[in-house]
Amino acid sequence: MSGDKESIKRMADMLKSGATMLFEHCPQCGSPLFKLQDEIRCPKCDKRVVIVKAGEKIPDFSRSELLSSVETTVLYVLQEISERVRGEKDVLKMEAYGRMLAMWLDVLEKVKKRQQV
Ligand SMILES: [Zn+2]
Incomplete structure (x- = not known):
């Protein structure tokens, strides 16, 4: 697709001019939206997108809610x-549980790190 290269270039240009990537996606093509000043644009469709959901702080709010639920x-x-x-006596099973614990602790640590951002 030749349009892909174009949209990537537009994305890069937007970021260079200080745009931020949003959590919202384009309702048309599903690519991430970018916000520059008060305008939200889809780099792929190359047009302005109006987000129907009210307020500009939706990502922060839903994000912190999601993280605390996780x-x-x-x-x-x-x-x-x-x-x-x-309650386990089987050492092999204990080892498996140990791996699970380590994995979940890792997830917890990542969630905590994201909550601080
Ligand atoms: Zn789009």
Whole structure:
């Protein structure tokens, strides 16, 4: 597709001129939208996009909500796993649980890092 190269160039140009990438996607083509000053544009369709949802702070709000919901889930899973480890006698299974714990702790750490941003 020749249009792809064009849109990538437009994206780069927008970023160079200080545009920020949004969490919203173009309703037409699904590519990420960019905001420059008060204008939201789709680099692929090369046109202005009006986001129907009110307010400009939607990403922050829904993002922090999502993260805290993920955090709750991860904490729940961690608790579940550690309870199972306690009742486990099979060392091989314990090892598997250990790997799971490490993986979920890693997820938790990533969520926490994102919450600080
Ligand atoms: Zn588009």
